[in-house]
Amino acid sequence: MEFCDECGSMMHNQEGVWVCGSCDFEKARDTDSETDMVTTEGQDTDSGPVDMSDVDDAEIGPTTTVKCPNCGHDRARYEMKQIRAADESETRFFTCVECDQKWREDDH
Template identity: 50%
Template sequence: MHFCDECGSMMHTEGDMWVCRSCANEEPRDSQAEAAMTTQDGQRDDGAPDIADATQGSTETMQEPCPAADCDSDQAYYEMLPKPGGSYEVRLFTCVECGHKWRES
């Protein structure tokens, strides 16, 4: 994969040139640089990411109305998780009655 130096868009190959479809910038292809690019075959698969579930290991509930239209519960399990790439946490809820999941907004 190669990105345009002019506009940052992904470039496409046309013969022996990289061509940007956004700004029409053209650059010659470098076979040595392309050989060093990592292909999907060279990447490792770490599997599917873990899915947060506020009911796992949580016995604490709090008063929080369920946003599901057909549920009148006002109790939910909750879990605090660090936001990926961020410096703060997000609170995840799971309704005690219907199991609906949502996060604090």
């Protein structure tokens, strides 16, 4: 991957020359330095679903005090995920330890 010296945008290869898609700045490719670059081409980036059937519930994640909307129990496991833009807060996903109901809490 190469970045533009003028504007900092990511460049792409076009007929053996690095070209900026934002400002059209061009620079010659340096094949010696490119041998040290790492790509994800040909790598397995999705290993499929994870089998959690043999994992004890206590090992799955932290719990917190929150009321389940399904059964009313007051404990749930939770995990945080960034599902929106990076400048917005994470979303908490809950799983009731009693009935396994799943729900999420958004920052409104």
